[in-house]
Amino acid sequence: MRLTEMHQRSLAFLILANVSLFAAIQHGHAQTDTAPFLEIQDGSLPLIFTVPHGGSLKPAGLMNRRYGSLATDAETKTLAAEIDLAIKTRLGASAHFIINNLHRSKLDPNRDITEAAQDDPGAQSAWRDFHAACTATTQKVTKTHGSGLLIDLHGHRHEEPNVEVGMLLNAADLQNSDAEISSNPSLLSKSSIKELVQRTGKPLAELIRGPSSLGSLLEISGQRSLPSAVRPEPTAGASYYSGAYIIATHGSKNGGKVSAIQLECPWEGVRDTASNRKQFAKRLADALAEFLHVHFHWKSE
Numbered sequence: 001m002r003l004t005e006m007h008q009r010s011l012a013f014l015i016l017a018n019v020s021l022f023a024a025i026q027h028g029h030a031q032t033d034t035a036p037f038l039e040i041q042d043g044s045l046p047l048i049f050t051v052p053h054g055g056s057l058k059p060a061g062l063m064n065r066r067y068g069s070l071a072t073d074a075e076t077k078t079l080a081a082e083i084d085l086a087i088k089t090r091l092g093a094s095a096h097f098i099i100n101n102l103h104r105s106k107l108d109p110n111r112d113i114t115e116a117a118q119d120d121p122g123a124q125s126a127w128r129d130f131h132a133a134c135t136a137t138t139q140k141v142t143k144t145h146g147s148g149l150l151i152d153l154h155g156h157r158h159e160e161p162n163v164e165v166g167m168l169l170n171a172a173d174l175q176n177s178d179a180e181i182s183s184n185p186s187l188l189s190k191s192s193i194k195e196l197v198q199r200t201g202k203p204l205a206e207l208i209r210g211p212s213s214l215g216s217l218l219e220i221s222g223q224r225s226l227p228s229a230v231r232p233e234p235t236a237g238a239s240y241y242s243g244a245y246i247i248a249t250h251g252s253k254n255g256g257k258v259s260a261i262q263l264e265c266p267w268e269g270v271r272d273t274a275s276n277r278k279q280f281a282k283r284l285a286d287a288l289a290e291f292l293h294v295h296f297h298w299k300s301e
């Protein structure tokens with residue numbers, strides 16, 4: 001790299017770090033100088049949110065990604081801010097938040113580093129910052145609470161306006177009966193909630209779509225969700241996101257005490273207006289209060 005390019009790049013970093021810091025202060029989130037594109041909020045609950053696709057920053061010093069999805073998950077950052085408030089109100093304590101502020105055309109933290117950063121050193125560094133924060137936070141939650149839950153927050157544009165609850169079981173896996181799902185060791189070992197099943201002794205199908213699953217608790221709070229007791233599997237031929245790199249890496253698929261769920265939110269009725277974002281945040285906080293109470297023995301003070 002020529003000196004002028006290096007200078008331009010550091011200047012871009014500096015300017016964006018300051019812009020981002022301002023945004024971070026506005027939302028009450030802390031930020032470190034060494035991770036300029038990351039926004040972190042420390043919490044007290046055994047609950048972590050990651051928001052990988054809501055960023056808008058497109059620094060000129062980072063190359064554009066050339067393949068993979070480049071589309072942003074619109075309004076997932078504003079949705080996360082509402083969820084933060086709703087959880088504080090409903091549970092009287094705060095969740096951890098890890099937010100990527102780079103636009104997806106520059107970085108996709110929900111992919112391995114090759115597809116995520118596509119050889120750009122700045123994007124690789126931002127990818128490492130994001131995943132180091134996930135590792136540090138899951139370790140902290142494990143140390144404090146013994147176990148925990150990571151929710152990876154996204155937005156989809158599928159035809160059916162369901163919240164899609166992903167635990168790494170795909171549409172074909174979900175076509176099995178509850179008995180088949182719960183007795184198949186290969187489905188347990190591929191799921192991102194393995195520790196939850198092993199620790200609670202509850203059948204995998206119960207935690208995926210039984211009465212105490214997150215999907216069913218969301219349905220009870222008024223939010224269409226799948227899988228759940230009323231929507232056990234995706235409609236034939238309909239798109240469904242079962243989860244990707246973040247929940248595969250930071251959930252309990254390969255061990256560890258933190259289980260992970262990818263939450264894909266539809267646009268209509270959930271992300272599209274400020275009042276719908278507020279309404280969904282309240283529904284999610286109600287569902288999570290029950291989920292943490294039942295499966296993590298968490299009680300409000």
Ligand SMILES: [Zn+2]
Nearest residue numbers: 053073154155
């Ligand atoms: Zn996404």
